[in-house]
Amino acid sequence: xxxxxxxxxxxxGGSLRLSCASSGDTLEGRAIAWFRQAPGKExxxxxxxxxxxxxxxxxxxxxxFTTSRDRSKNxxxxxxxxxxxxDTGVYTCAIDHLECIERDPTLSTTLGLDYWGRGTLVTVSS
Numbered sequence: 001x002x003x004x005x006x007x008x009x010x011x012x013g014g015s016l017r018l019s020c021a022s023s024g025d026t027l028e029g030r031a032i033a034w035f036r037q038a039p040g041k042e043x044x045x046x047x048x049x050x051x052x053x054x055x056x057x058x059x060x061x062x063x064x065f066t067t068s069r070d071r072s073k074n075x076x077x078x079x080x081x082x083x084x085x086x087d088t089g090v091y092t093c094a095i096d097h098l099e100c101i102e103r104d105p106t107l108s109t110t111l112g113l114d115y116w117g118r119g120t121l122v123t124v125s126s
Contacts, residue, residue, distance in 0.1 A: 004093045007120030010083055018078040018120060020093030032076040033096040033113060034067060038089035043109040047078060048100035056100045083124045092119035
């Protein structure tokens with residue numbers, strides 16, 4: 001199971017780093033996605049990192065968010081900079097069985113994602 005942590009309250013323009021840890025299996029060989037859900041909005045995938053370390057970042061957060069993995073710690077991170085109020089939401093990490101392909105917006109956002117827990121809340125204030 002994966003567990004996201006590191007959320008909190010920050011001011012507009014601030015930064016946070018979210019962490020994704022596995023409670024059991026190694027993350028090696030797994031594509032790991034981060035998705036978020038803002039109040040009253042649909043879920044959206046913001047990033048995905050492949051086993052080889054290459055990543056896909058959503059256009060909505062490109063240039064501000066990056067994702068990385070630390071194999072020695074069996075962790076995946078989401079580094080969020082220049083945060084905006086619209087970044088507020090619950091962030092969850094997941095195994096992406098679709099290997100970070102560009103998602104069809106007509107299909108369910110969580111298609112192919114295995115995730116557990118309630119995610120971590122990020123609140124950005126103006």
